[in-house]
Amino acid sequence: MSRGQDPRAFGETARVQNAVLCAAVLLMAALAWPLRGYVTDDTYIHLQYAHHLAAGEGFVFNTGERVYGSTSPLWVVLIADLMAMGVDGLLASKLLGAAATLAALWLWALLLQQTLASPWLRALATLGWAAHAWMLRWSLSGMETPLAVALVVGGLVAFTSVRPWGTRSRLASLLWALAALTRPECGLLLVLWGVSCVLERGLVGGARAAVTRLWPGLLVQAGWLVFAAGYFGSMFPNTLGAKSAGGEGWAYTMEQLLRQGAIVATTDGVLLLVLAVAGVGALLRGARPALRPFERWLPALWLVTVPVLYTCRGVPVLSRYLVPLLPVLGWLAWRQLDRALLAPATGEGAPAHAEGISRRALVTGVAVISLVLAQNLWAWQNVVRPQVTSFSAGLRASLVPWGHWFAEHTPADAVIAAPDIGALGYLSQRRVVDLAGLVSPAMVPLLREMPQEDAIARFEFARFSRPDYLVDRASRPGDLLERSAWRAALVPLGHAALPNLGVARPDSAVYSFYRIDWAAYDSVAAVR
Secondary structure, three states, X not given: OOOOOOHHXXXXXXXXXXXXXXXXXXXXXXXXXXXXXXXXXXXXXXXXXXXXXXXXXXXXXXXXXXXXXXXXXXXXXXXXXXXXXXXXXXXXXXXXHHHHHHHHHHHHHHHXXXXXXXXXXXXXXXXHHHOOXXXXXXXXXXXXXXXXXXXXXXXXXXXXXXXXXXXXXXXXXXXXXXXXXXXXXXXXXXHXXXXXXXXXXXXXXXXXXXXXXXXXXXXXXXXXXXXXXXXXXXXXXXXXXXXXXXXXXXXXXXXXXXXXXXXXXXXXXXXXXXXXXXXXHXXXXXXXXXXXXXXXXXXXXXXXXXXXXXXXXXXXXXXXXXXXXXXXXXXXXXXXXXXXHHHHHHOOXXXXXHHHHHHHHHHHHHHHHHHHHHHHHHHHHHHHHHHHHHHHHHHHHOHHHXXXXXXXXXXXXXEEEEOOOHHHHHHHOOEEEXXXXXXXXXXXXXXXXXXXXXXXXXXXXXXXXXXXXXXXXXXXXXXXXXXXXOHHHEEEEEEEEEOOOOOOOOOOEEEEEEEEOHHHHHHHHHOO
């Protein structure tokens, strides 16, 4: 409560805020519940790492193979803790996702409370985040996204808790370092913060200030990097190299930019427009944002830098890669609107206009939140829910039963080569050769030379492994038998269809399963 504020008014505001937060929790739960069955193949990748970690076999996908194939070590460790206590892995991941989703909502409300002046806008913005369609999509998926969002928003709460922003740096740096162990792009927050210190104080003074202020986060990051270098032989996830082994050229770059823009616009197009209009309005009123201290620009700079780096690296972006950025975008938009609506209150005679300003904030806020809710509810109903339903059903009818089949019908030392390894590896508990290169680094150079389909058809994986079984993903069953020169070595076992591969790849796919006859392969190779 600020000095001179009526205690009764303060109490009434607190009650309204608590009521709105409760309503937001109920809204979020109501929208998340129909998505509770969502599961992705990547979810099972986390579970496989967690399974081996909980069993004391180390941070590995395949027993004995130390490959840095997970970009979310903190998420894996948390799942492994629950699995070690006897909780089913998939249930553990969903429980952690639900807890992180609720924590993110509470932290979002706290961030608004300490950075927005209008109680109406704080309340309405809280409802807006509760209905955020992309956040809801990943909330109960078993993926790391909700934890990354909670840690990013928690860091923002610490970052903005004292003026000038960034003064409470140690807690913010710690939370953002933990976020980096959940989603690697969050580590750029610390890098950019260090750069801002250097810009503010010069090289020597800035470096000293960065170490002094950010040492908890730097210690966590340095500790993990040292561990990763010693344990995996690399400080950086192999997935970064594997995922960047995609297209090249301006056409591919534009495709990736448009994809990222479409993802953001689907849920946050209204808030992007609000941010732009309010910002231009402030400039027209003569407001000039202060450039210093440079730390105050850190959230906005991170918001811009991450998509640019994704594009430069050629990473095919999915919605979950961008979700940790979206509360930052939303917060900047609501804050800019708050400042624009309350700007007249700073002039002479402002107290006399306080009631009118409050009414204007309410009317404007209701108009904005109506559009935000309409946009996100439309996306939830027409994009998120249909895709979640069809993909989850397809996965449970394809890779999941085949994972169980391999567990029941193959020897324990069998090796499976597949382009999607999560469900097959976790449910079969068989060693896997990853044809996408995520946990099989030897595939990455091959994928830089040719498309994955060609690498599979040409049996390029035979350069470093001779798996017992091969899984091919194509548009029709048995396609590999037509396009591969090594068809004589393929013994068909069956096939299963997946109706779509996700929002980024909506096409249907058919997985065909084969046993490889290496004697036949050698016979063909001898005459070639």
